[in-house]
Amino acid sequence: MSRLTREAQLAVLRSRRHPYTDADLEHAVHLVAVSGAAALLTPLLARSCGRPRLLTVEGLLAGLFLCALERPNAVHLSRVTDVLHFSIPEPWRRRFGVKDRSDDSCGFEAAYAVVRRLFDAVLACVGSSPLPRNRRLPAETAAALRSQADAAALAGRAELLRVVVNGIVEASLDPVRPVLDRHWDGSIGIDATPVATYARGTKTGAPHTATDPDAGWYVREGDHRAPDTAPDGSAAAPAEPPPTPRRTAGRRTAGKRATGAKQQRKQRLLKRLFGYSATATTSSASRPARTAPCRSKAAGTVPPSPRR
Template identity: 40%
Template sequence: MSNTCGPPNERHERLLAMRTERRRLEDADVEAAIEEVDASGLVALLEEFVHLKRGRRRTLRLRAFLIGVHLCSQIHEGRVVLERVTDILYFRIGPELRERLGVADYPDHDQGFEAGYAVVRRLFKAMLDAMDPSPLPPNKHLSRAEAERLVAAADPEDLAVREDRLALFTEFVLDASVRRVKGLLAEMSDGSLAVDATPIRTYARGRRTGGPVLSTDPDAGWYVRDGDHRDPDDVPVAEAMRPPAKAQKKTTGSSKQAASQGKTSLKKKRAKYLFGYDAALAVTRDARHDTALLDDNTPNPDVLPALVIGMALDKPGRRPAYNGLKILKRLGDRGYQPGYVAGDLAYNNSDPSEWQIPVRGLGYKPVYDYRVDQLGNQGGTQGAILVEGTWYCPSMPEPLINATKDLYAERIDRETWAQRIAARRPYRLMPKETEDPKETGA
């Protein structure tokens, strides 16, 4: 969702062009949007925390705003621009429906449009503020000293309430995206899922790590492609400012070649970075099948596709265990049953009290990657061989023993790997179900 602005003349031309191409919406289309928004339950959710505690009553109701957003998304293929929402609400909906929705009547010229646009923007900002768990204002270059002052003065309880609101809104959107397959989800999923984070680039430009001025997106951070993805030079705002960097000496004569090599090295280092967020995602799927498409590339109705059912945003690599555990706890509150949970080394390397122990306490069974040197046959005892955490008969064929090794080395594809893993089952050694009288002395 975005808004736009520009120089007066440029903005006048854009509004004029929008007015020229304007077409009134059919009442039936607006009625359909009203029904969908009312049936969604989103109005009731947002009205819990997007309200005025004092001052004049808003001239635009939250319900009408959401209907305008819905119509804008339908008309513009998923894109929501506040200018277009304003145009729809005040100038493209018929007068009778506008009156029903409580939308004020503004004159159709630049000043009238700006008056409606200001109302739309204020309501949108009120929604963002109610769900923003950060004490730092965006869209301005804060000094690190000012940012630290704002963090120190913030009310932790208020920030926690906002974080909870953001989670509620995010979960509402995710639940809406899987609503039509909820039946299949209950039937085909055993509650198992994977938790992982993926970087999301911001529109804001990153600033020098630890510098005196923050980016216009002060809660974002640098993503490092290698390791745990955390910026090794990152200095949290709550900590003291780092001393300013020393001035570089001028390079002359024979030092120019060394300086050129330094620039090349710096470019390589910067190529590893992306300024943005980590989106921690919980993804579930039908683990019994490896593909969701038929031979003709159409969806297989008997296979559940990969579905995102949980999400949290944070600085890259900052708190993988915290964010993953927060998602899993809220999944339980939303009625999802626990199963296996797969995570990479970012989770496995966490403190046990922050991830492994509470995850098991929620009923999940953690699954992690083995290191490359832990794949295949890892030795044995009394004739049995240990292959990736499971005991097998020593007569198991080598292609089955080395299936995961061959997958990592790209000697086989994923489908062949899945077939070989399934073919291991007859060779698996099962523990005794009853005690041996000789061993117990009975």
């Protein structure tokens, strides 16, 4: 990336920058404490020797919470870096162990490296996959890594990830928890939502894995609505059978038949994506509704397991 490109991206971050108050930081730190994630992860990342980290786990999670509260659909480490190093009051930077940096491309890159290293260290503690991320591996190599992996260690990381993510989801409900507990009538539902990845999926039996090798294909075929239900949920009129096509000879008719078969296949295949299946438990009542902590089976955002 050229220097001009970096400066342009930093200019965009600066244009969106705004100072955070002590109340904002206290709210974020409270959510981190309620989630229990920092208390679980900090001992695992403690160093017995070497230089101390220039960012605490509490600070990283607080920065992630602040970005999520501001823009829930776009939590980027570049934004977290800008918040922690250039947007929060100095006493909070000292609490999080953040070092003062110059507000230029060199200072930002050094600050980003600190955030990225700690984020990768956290992922290493909770990563339940024996395969490296962002790499395409030969299928034989992937199979060998899976066979040589320590199943007990991976299961422990998966359980830690489940606890951490469920705690973060639970923290988001902290302000309304008393109301939800008071009005909940015991109704519970389970939903498996597909979560797409940026990786390009591979065919079954392909010689190489995808760059996200633990994901899988999610395929939804046909119309899952009741036969007598319209798309808006209302009762629909009975569908009339399609007219019988007139048989005529010629290349034009054969082309129409091929096009019709392709359209029918598209109609049957409503959704196909390469990703994970995040399983969430949802409880509701006649008054308010709440979403319980997310439950899932393998690695990904929670990490959800591939739904093949």
